[in-house]
Amino acid sequence: AQSVSQHNHHVILSEAASLELGCNYSYGGTVNLFWYVQYPGQHLQLLLKYFSGDPLVKGIKGFEAEFIKSKFSFNLRKPSVQWSDTAEYFCAVNRDSSASKIIFGSGTRLSIRP
Amino acid sequence: DAGVIQSPRHEVTEMGQEVTLRCKPISGHDYLFWYRQTMMRGLELLIYFNNNVPIDDSGMPEDRFSAKMPNASFSTLKIQPSEPRDSAVYFCASSYLLGSANTGELFFGEGSRLTVL
Numbered sequence: 001a002q003s004v005s006q007h008n009h010h011v012i013l014s015e016a017a018s019l020e021l022g023c024n025y026s027y028g029g030t031v032n033l034f035w036y037v038q039y040p041g042q043h044l045q046l047l048l049k050y051f052s053g054d055p056l057v058k059g060i061k062g063f064e065a066e067f068i069k070s071k072f073s074f075n076l077r078k079p080s081v082q083w084s085d086t087a088e089y090f091c092a093v094n095r096d097s098s099a100s101k102i103i104f105g106s107g108t109r110l111s112i113r114p
Numbered sequence: 115d116a117g118v119i120q121s122p123r124h125e126v127t128e129m130g131q132e133v134t135l136r137c138k139p140i141s142g143h144d145y146l147f148w149y150r151q152t153m154m155r156g157l158e159l160l161i162y163f164n165n166n167v168p169i170d171d172s173g174m175p176e177d178r179f180s181a182k183m184p185n186a187s188f189s190t191l192k193i194q195p196s197e198p199r200d201s202a203v204y205f206c207a208s209s210y211l212l213g214s215a216n217t218g219e220l221f222f223g224e225g226s227r228l229t230v231l
Contacts, residue, residue, distance in 0.1 A: 034219070043205065043222040044157075090157060092220075101170055102147070102220060106156035 004093050006105035013081055014113045021076040021108050023065075023091030033074040034092040034102070035065055044090065050074065061085070083114045116140075118223035120206050126229045132194040135226045137206030138187055147220060148181055148191050149205040157205075163189065196230045203227045 003026045013019060025031060035047040048059025055067040065076045074091060091105040119138040127133055139146045147162040161171040166183045174181070178197070183189040193200055207220040 036220075043224050044207075044220070045222070046219050049219060101159065101162065103159065104149075104157040 004091055004103050004105035006089075006091055006108050008108045009106070010109045010111070012111045012113065015083055016080050019076070019078040019081050019085075019110070021089055021091075021110070023074045023076065023105060024072050025074070025091075025093045026072065027093065027095055028072075029095060032094050033065070033067060035059065035063070035074075035076050036090045036092060036104075038088045038090065038107075040087065047076070047089070081110075081112050083112045086110060086112045118206055118208055118221055120204075120223035120226050122226055123224060124227045124229075126231065127196055128231050129197055130195045131230075132192065133196045133200075133228060133230075135191040135204050135206075135228070137189045137191070137223060139189070139206070139208030140210075140221055141187065143208035143210040143221070144186070145209045146183060146189050147207040147209075148189070149207065151203045151205060151225070152201075160191070193228075196228075198230045201228055201230050 005024045007022050033050040036044040037047045038044045047063050048057050048065055050057045050067045056064060058064045063076060063078050065074055067074050076089060088107045088109050090107045092102050094102040118140055121136045125133060144165050145162060148160040149157050150160055151157045158173055160173045161181045162169055163183045166186060178195060179193055181191045191204060203225045205222050205225045207222045209220050
């Protein structure tokens with residue numbers, strides 16, 4: 001079955017540190033990949049997405065993610081985090097644009113020390 | 115646009131009671147999803163609809179859960195009877211086609227936090 005794995009459940013960083021959150025998926029065909037963010041007390045919102053083309057995707061608030069097909073990975077990165085990045089981050093996958101079933105990883109809670 | 119609207123935002127009920135959660139998707143969106151979020155299991159897809167028709171309900175935990183979408187602007191998720199293990203945040207999300215393809219981007223509501231005592 002298709003699955004999404006986020007190996008880091010809770011990451012704690014200091015402000016200005018660099019961030020990388022891991023995401024791996026199990027499906028071998030064409031996939032669309034997403035990162036969503038959920039700030040405390042808020043709903044999920046899209047951070048960035050990959051459909052095709054350049055595997056390095058830039059999103060909002062300085063985030064980027066790189067799709068590495070050979071590794072089935074879509075890791076999220078940010079060179080310098082801020083306290084306001086404290087949130088839960090979810091990786092998500094759907095198999096291709098004709099398939100609407102979007103599967104989420106278990107999430108990674110990011111805590112930033114001011 | 116007002117976004118996806120869910121109600122109630124919070125509900126506290128006793129075991130055995132019926133619970134109905136409501137969702138109004140963004141106008142023009144033809145996909146609607148119900149997700150459940152818990153600490154233990156993360157974000158689980160329960161069911162989704164396309165043009166008001168249920169497409170995949172394989173995530174619905176058991177027969178106590180049912181979902182309907184009588185028209186393009188309204189959906190309900192019902193739990194009858196409710197149990198303490200149903201306590202969770204239930205999110206509704208909608209999305210739309212761009213050309214012939216689903217964009218894959220979900221627009222989430224604020225969620226309904228359910229506590230079953």
